[in-house]
Amino acid sequence: MATFEVRGLGKQFPTNPPVYALDGIDLTIEEGEFVVLLGPSGCGKSTLLEILAGLQDKTQGEVLFEGKPVQGTDDRIGVVFQDASLYPWRTVQRNVEIGLEFRGVAKGERREAAGKYLTQVGLAGFERKYPHQLSGGMRQRAGIARALATEPDVLLMDEPFGAVDHLTRIQLQRDLLALWETHRRTVVFVTHDVGEAVYLADRVLLLSPRPGRVFREFVIDEPRPRRRGDISLLARESEIYEALTRIEEQADAEEVSP
Ligand SMILES: Nc1ncnc2c1ncn2[C@@H]1O[C@H](COP(=O)(O)OP(=O)(O)OP(=O)(O)O)[C@@H](O)[C@H]1O
Numbered sequence: 022m023a024t025f026e027v028r029g030l031g032k033q034f035p036t037n038p039p040v041y042a043l044d045g046i047d048l049t050i051e052e053g054e055f056v057v058l059l060g061p062s063g064c065g066k067s068t069l070l071e072i073l074a075g076l077q078d079k080t081q082g083e084v085l086f087e088g089k090p091v092q093g094t095d096d097r098i099g100v101v102f103q104d105a106s107l108y109p110w111r112t113v114q115r116n117v118e119i120g121l122e123f124r125g126v127a128k129g130e131r132r133e134a135a136g137k138y139l140t141q142v143g144l145a146g147f148e149r150k151y152p153h154q155l156s157g158g159m160r161q162r163a164g165i166a167r168a169l170a171t172e173p174d175v176l177l178m179d180e181p182f183g184a185v186d187h188l189t190r191i192q193l194q195r196d197l198l199a200l201w202e203t204h205r206r207t208v209v210f211v212t213h214d215v216g217e218a219v220y221l222a223d224r225v226l227l228l229s230p231r232p233g234r235v236f237r238e239f240v241i242d243e244p245r246p247r248r249r250g251d252i253s254l255l256a257r258e259s260e261i262y263e264a265l266t267r268i269e270e271q272a273d274a275e276e277v278s279p
């Protein structure tokens with residue numbers, strides 16, 4: 022069974038005038054797939070991800086998670102946002118434990134799980150630090166450990182590496198792929214960065230704005246492990262850049278026409 026089935030999804034925000042954020046989105050995300058959502062700013066990537074996460078309501082269409090309509094948030098779905106959104110007054114460990122705490126998991130078990138996932142993201146030894154004592158990249162790692170701690174089937178990630186420096190970003194991408202290869206959870210990952218998209222994805226869905234639609238799909242079947250700068254990956258990258266340019270040209274043409 023597919024992880025997500027989305028049919029005819031639409032989203033309007035009831036502002037004045039209304040914002041048509043998404044329209045006629047059809048997509049299927051298979052179990053274990055790494056799908057990247059890419060597109061210009063404002064095309065509805067975050068809105069789509071939030072609808073998959075059950076954090077926002079849709080206005081049209083159907084969204085199924087493992088065959089059942091999405092209704093509110095679900096323990097089987099972990100979410101990572103652009104800023105790690107850690108609680109500043111909690112230690113790293115207590116931040117990572119939070120989902121388990123909500124579930125009523127006993128202290129010892131929570132501690133063990135937090136330790137395990139902090140180790141997996143390379144933060145062993147930082148359990149007792151507070152978020153302000155970590156670098157931006159380390160905070161993102163803690164955010165990922167928190168999402169993993171409840172052992173979700175799916176990770177939804179909204180520009181998780183957008184706020185870190187280039188070298189850290191490359192390291193985090195590598196680490197995320199290693200985690201994905203171990204657990205084979207379904208990942209839906211939002212980015213603006215075409216290089217990041219082709220390095221990570223099995224499939225890139227390119228969204229166009231006003232309202233957001235799936236403009237094109239690119240299957241990235243380059244073998245793994247991939248090497249950044251490989252000629253075949255660069256070729257895929259330029260194919261996607263071309264499509265992005267066409268989206269921008271189309272948007273410009275629509276703006277000048279009466
Ligand atoms: N709560 C809201 N009320 C009204 N309009 C909204 C709301 N949230 C988002 N929008 C609008 O919906 C559209 C899609 O927004 P969204 O944040 O999903 O885009 P995005 O692709 O994630 O952009 P970015 O790449 O800049 O993060 C935008 O035009 C935005 O202004």
Ligand SMILES: [Mg+2]
Binds near residue numbers: 066067068
């Ligand atoms: Mg966004």
